[in-house]
Amino acid sequence: MNLTFEDVRYSYRRRDRPVLDGLRLSIPAGRTILLGPNGAGKSTLLAIAASVLPLGEGRGRVAVDGVTPDRRGSRVRFRRRVAWMPQTVTPAAGVTVRQQVALHGWLAGMPRTAAWTEARRALVQVGLEQLADARSTRLSGGQRARMGLAQALVHAADVLLLDEPTAALDPDQKEAFVSLLARVSGDKVVVVSSHDVSDLEASYDRVVVLEEGQVRFEGPTAAFLRNGAETRRPVDAYRAVLRRS
Amino acid sequence: MSGLDRWWLWRTQSTVVLSPVLVVLGCLVSLSNADYADPYWLDLSSKSTVSVLFLAPGFAALAAWDGARWRRLAPAAVRSWIALLALCLSAVALATLLTFAITLLVLDVQVRPAGGAPRLDVLALGVLVVSAYAAVGFVLGRYLPRLIAAPLAFGLVWGWVAFTPAVQPFWMRNVTGNLGTSCCALDVELVPLALVAPGLLAVALLASAAVVLAWSWRRAAWVVAALLVAGSLAAAASMMRPVGADPVQRRTGSQVCVTAGSRSFCAWPEHDGRLRRAAPSLGRTAQRLAATGLDVPPRLRESTRAPGGWSFSLGGGNPDQWGKTLAVSPLDELPPPCTDRTGGVWPAGENLELAGAWLLTAGGADEAFAAEAQGASLRRLRELRALPVGDQVHWYARAYAAMQTCEPVS
Numbered sequence: 001m002n003l004t005f006e007d008v009r010y011s012y013r014r015r016d017r018p019v020l021d022g023l024r025l026s027i028p029a030g031r032t033i034l035l036g037p038n039g040a041g042k043s044t045l046l047a048i049a050a051s052v053l054p055l056g057e058g059r060g061r062v063a064v065d066g067v068t069p070d071r072r073g074s075r076v077r078f079r080r081r082v083a084w085m086p087q088t089v090t091p092a093a094g095v096t097v098r099q100q101v102a103l104h105g106w107l108a109g110m111p112r113t114a115a116w117t118e119a120r121r122a123l124v125q126v127g128l129e130q131l132a133d134a135r136s137t138r139l140s141g142g143q144r145a146r147m148g149l150a151q152a153l154v155h156a157a158d159v160l161l162l163d164e165p166t167a168a169l170d171p172d173q174k175e176a177f178v179s180l181l182a183r184v185s186g187d188k189v190v191v192v193s194s195h196d197v198s199d200l201e202a203s204y205d206r207v208v209v210l211e212e213g214q215v216r217f218e219g220p221t222a223a224f225l226r227n228g229a230e231t232r233r234p235v236d237a238y239r240a241v242l243r244r245s
Numbered sequence: 246m247s248g249l250d251r252w253w254l255w256r257t258q259s260t261v262v263l264s265p266v267l268v269v270l271g272c273l274v275s276l277s278n279a280d281y282a283d284p285y286w287l288d289l290s291s292k293s294t295v296s297v298l299f300l301a302p303g304f305a306a307l308a309a310w311d312g313a314r315w316r317r318l319a320p321a322a323v324r325s326w327i328a329l330l331a332l333c334l335s336a337v338a339l340a341t342l343l344t345f346a347i348t349l350l351v352l353d354v355q356v357r358p359a360g361g362a363p364r365l366d367v368l369a370l371g372v373l374v375v376s377a378y379a380a381v382g383f384v385l386g387r388y389l390p391r392l393i394a395a396p397l398a399f400g401l402v403w404g405w406v407a408f409t410p411a412v413q414p415f416w417m418r419n420v421t422g423n424l425g426t427s428c429c430a431l432d433v434e435l436v437p438l439a440l441v442a443p444g445l446l447a448v449a450l451l452a453s454a455a456v457v458l459a460w461s462w463r464r465a466a467w468v469v470a471a472l473l474v475a476g477s478l479a480a481a482a483s484m485m486r487p488v489g490a491d492p493v494q495r496r497t498g499s500q501v502c503v504t505a506g507s508r509s510f511c512a513w514p515e516h517d518g519r520l521r522r523a524a525p526s527l528g529r530t531a532q533r534l535a536a537t538g539l540d541v542p543p544r545l546r547e548s549t550r551a552p553g554g555w556s557f558s559l560g561g562g563n564p565d566q567w568g569k570t571l572a573v574s575p576l577d578e579l580p581p582p583c584t585d586r587t588g589g590v591w592p593a594g595e596n597l598e599l600a601g602a603w604l605l606t607a608g609g610a611d612e613a614f615a616a617e618a619q620g621a622s623l624r625r626l627r628e629l630r631a632l633p634v635g636d637q638v639h640w641y642a643r644a645y646a647a648m649q650t651c652e653p654v655s
Contacts, residue, residue, distance in 0.1 A: 050320075051321050052320045052321045076323050079321055079322070079323045080323055082321075084321060090317050090318075092314050092317065093314065094257070094259060094262065094314075095257050099253060099256070099257050102253060102254075103254075103257060103318055104318065106254060106324070107318065107319045107322035107323065107324050108322065108323050109323035112253075112254050113251075115254075116253050
């Protein structure tokens with residue numbers, strides 16, 4: 001399974017400098033971390049991969065195993081296979097945590113009954129089952145992040161796109177998240193955008209570094225860490241990649 | 246899956262969550278309407294549209310709220326916006342049907358209509374119109390922040406259904422779908438176009454909402470939607486313009502008749518029971534009026550004027566009062582239309598109360614009662630009644646003829 005980007009160009013306004021400029025990337029199954037400084041285009045790339053930001057005519061192509069979101073029919077097939085957790089998880093007014101997660105499943109094309117059942121399973125996975133009947137607006141920042149993760153997990157998509165999922169989590173929750181990621185990834189494509197490079201080798205199979213809309217590094221974690229010379233510290237490797245570009 | 250869980254998707258819809266409140270509000274409105282309703286299913290069905298249309302702004306605001314929530318929840322959903330609209334409108338339609346059901350039940354208990362059944366075409370129009378207004382709210386929620394979309398949807402629909410009936414031209418009130426303000430006394434029925442015109446506009450609003458939601462990124466979709474609404478509004482206006490203020494026509498169909506004395510009395514089928522109870526009183530009154538020298542025709546109809554203006558009403562009260570309605574019926578259509586041109590000036594109108602009181606006494610009522618009931622001077626009534634019967638009838642004939650005009654009394 002592959003998530004591919006071909007020649008992707010994207011600007012938020014027509015005259016603005018492109019956020020992504022002719023980007024080519026192929027991400028195989030496994031856990032991939034997307035690194036890069038602020039404004040590098042990480043969130044934009046994930047939003048394009050989730051088909052939240054549509055690529056217009058002549059602005060490249062995104063595909064999962066050749067299925068693109070360009071046309072109505074293939075867009076449905078594409079979206080069934082992709083789940084996206086945005087940077088900010090917005091609780092919906094007037095619904096419970098389980099209802100909100102189930103709504104995401106239903107919106108992703110699951111039958112009503114299955115969405116309700118799977119919402120329960122997803123909440124257990126993220127350790128939020130005890131708050132299933134609480135109003136989603138009552139959740140704390142960390143709990144919202146876990147609800148967002150449950151939303152992404154509910155419809156068992158082949159591609160998981162998680163935009164800074166650990167930013168609001170405490171150290172224990174981060175550890176739990178990493179082990180959860182290891183459990184759910186299997187043969188899925190999991191792409192996590194993050195600034196957190198600690199424990200990189202144990203948590204991710206591959207690393208992609210973006211800067212100014214271009215891919216600066218793409219490869220296995222071990223190859224990425226070699227950029228850090230003798231220290232093999234992730235932060236040194238990251239700095240070295242950016243310096244070289 | 247337990248019972249309540251089965252309905253989890255519906256329970257996330259604002260319309261469903263708040264429908265008990267709306268249904269209670271609808272019932273309160275229907276209770277206030279019961280006093281003005283005839284025991285006639287067309288009238289009750291139309292009056293119940295008042296309750297439902299009263300709730301339409303609320304449904305539109307809730308749909309806007311839900312539309313805005315879907316926008317935030319579903320930036321890359323597999324379900325289409327049309328599917329989300331359909332879910333929202335099915336909740337609105339169900340809540341509307343529930344409101345109709347309870348409203349009609351309340352009216353049924355209050356008014357006790359005789360026979361027949363609610364008019365399904367009127368109820369279907371109500372559901373269609375409320376759904377169309379909710380669709381407008383949903384589209385607003387799709388594109389605007391919820392704190393703007395919900396009050397805007399409420400205000401727009403409220404303005405359209407509540408204020409339009411108060412302004413001219415009249416066709417505007419007749420395309421809103423609110424039939425209860427002008428329909429339907431027992432002797433009238435809706436003109437067929439009264440259902441077609443608001444129905445057409447509602448269908449156009451629904452189609453426009455669907456077009457905009459399905460192809461929002463194309464400018465042409467907005468143009469098509471605007472043309473659909475403008476075109477249907479123009480068509481609905483052209484249908485309703487010749488109709489005037491009330492989209493009704495004289496009721497056709499057969500009446501049931503009973504004979505009392507030498508005359509037959511006919512009423513609409515809804516009043517069959519009342520007619521049988523009123524017949525002796527009506528027969529006595531007609532006989533006394535004829536004995537006084539008034540020309541009472543051999544066949545009299547409920548609310549349908551015979552030559553000379555004779556008719557009777559079985560709308561409320563008791564059999565004795567129904568008989569009295571026959572006595573004063575020649576005066577029912579006064580003042581004459583010419584008072585519109587003279588700014589209400591109607592010189593002959595000064596005899597209206599006395600004529601009414603005299604007709605009541607001619608029909609057998611007591612003088613004191615007749616004077617009080619009609620607001621006439623008892624002294625003048627006694628003076629008139631002291632004249633020979635031929636002179637009394639002559640006075641009445643002259644007064645009645647004068648009251649048909651706006652000319653000064655000679």
